[in-house]
């Protein structure tokens with residue numbers, strides 16, 4: 001079974017396709033306090049992360065990533081950002097500006113609705 005992102009309303013799955021879009025998946029930290037903050041950031045009521053729970057990179061800010069190693073890691077102490085929805089909206093608006101045809105615009109809006117914004 002492919003892993004999915006634990007965040008509420010996030011439909012990202014750990015597949016070759018999401019990987020090709022530069023989306024990475026990250027396990028919850030072992031540190032209890034930090035883990036709690038990640039659990040809260042999923043915005044799912046009473047959510048408790050299991051050892052296999054993961055969050056996708058869409059919930060972090062660019063400065064939260066450590067890209068110096070072979071694989072992309074989340075810096076120790078980084079907490080998923082609640083401003084991510086805002087970030088995604090901004091990206092959506094930027095994409096809409098570059099969409100040329102009506103068909104492309106519709107497709108983009110549909111993608112955003114699917115994600116639950």
Ligand SMILES: [Zn+2]
Pocket residue numbers: 005006007010011012055056057058059
């Ligand atoms: Zn996600």
